[in-house]
Amino acid sequence: MPAGEKERARRQAHTTGGTELPLLSVSGVSVHFGGVVALDGVSFGVPSGSILGLIGPNxxxxxxxxxxxxxxxxxxxxxxxxxGQSLLRVPRHGIAALGIGRTFQNLALFRTMTVRDNILVGRHCRTHSGFFRNFLRPPGVVREERETSAKAQALIRLLELEAVADTRVASLPFGTQKRVELARALACEPKLLLLDEPASGLNHEEVGALGALVRGIRD
Ligand SMILES: Nc1ncnc2c1ncn2[C@@H]1O[C@H](COP(=O)(O)OP(=O)(O)O)[C@@H](O)[C@H]1O
Ligand SMILES: [Mg+2]
Known part of the structure; x- marks a missing residue:
């Protein structure tokens, strides 16, 4: 079956009786570390187009x-x-390509690389050229490169990173680095965006701007 048809069939199977199933559904998830029970039968669903907050103490x-x-x-x-598909059968390197983007509580940027290059890495799961195609450089590769750099530039603008676009991440303040992580997560065009402690370390104004930005991305 061609890829497009396969995707349509899968989506149809994912819709039951006209009601769309949640984009994400977590059911009975438990995780322990030795004697520490970190998650004990956690269940919830996230409908498409919604913003869900996960709150709880440290x-x-x-x-x-x-x-x-x-x-x-x-x-x-x-x-x-x-x-419509169990993540437990997906390897971790397949997660971004499926459409799940995330940021990290303690930031996980490539610190010696520039803001722009970090965002370009985030775009990797949406590009197709491998080693040989890059070596031969057919027109498709050139087009893809142009698109990739335009997408990165659009994210730089969206997150107001123009002034630091070609600066190494390590030298930037924490709040700016958080915006770079968000840009990198958005670069893979996620259907689900996971933000771990997005407001920590931000001042009152920055938190307000972040809220508006997240709602803007959703819409
Ligand atoms: N890799 C790990 N190894 C051992 N214990 C862990 C690990 N990750 C988390 N934990 C433990 O699991 C519990 C939940 O931690 P965490 O998920 O970081 O909480 P939160 O993000 O809500 O602050 C804590 O008791 C923490 O110490
Ligand atoms: Mg945490």
Whole structure:
């Protein structure tokens, strides 16, 4: 079956009786570290187009849940279904291409690379040229490169990173680095965007701007 038809069939199977299933559904997920029970039968759903906040004190298991969704941590029990498919069968390097983008509580940028290059790395899961195509440089590769750099530039503008676009990330303030992470996560055009402690370390004004930005991205 051609890829487009396969996707349509999968989506049809994902819709039951005219009601769309949630984009993400987490059911009965449990994770323990030795004697520490980090997640104990967690279940919830996230409908498409919604913004859901996960709140809880330090150590409640929020980051652990994000790490399960990105497949960085295995689940002891339960299932995670994203866009009609169980994530537990997807390797961690396949997560971004499926349409799940994320940021990290403690930031995980390539610190010696520039803002622009970090964003370009985030775009990698949406590009197709491999080693040989890049070597031979047929017209498709040149077109893709042009598109990729235009997309990166659009994100630089959206997150107001123009002034630091060609600066190494390590020398930037924490709040700016957080915006770079968000830009990198958006570069893969995610259907689901996971933000781990997006407001930590930001001042009152920055938190307001972040809220407006997240709503803007959703719409
Ligand atoms: N890699 C790990 N190894 C051992 N324990 C962990 C690990 N990750 C998280 N934990 C433990 O799991 C619990 C939940 O942590 P975490 O998910 O970071 O909470 P939150 O993000 O809500 O603050 C804590 O008790 C934490 O110490
Ligand atoms: Mg955390």
């Amino acid at each position: 150590g409640a298991g929020k980051t652990t849940l994000f790490n399960c969704l990105s497949r960085l941590y295995p689940c002891d029990r339960g299932d995670i279904v994203f866009d």
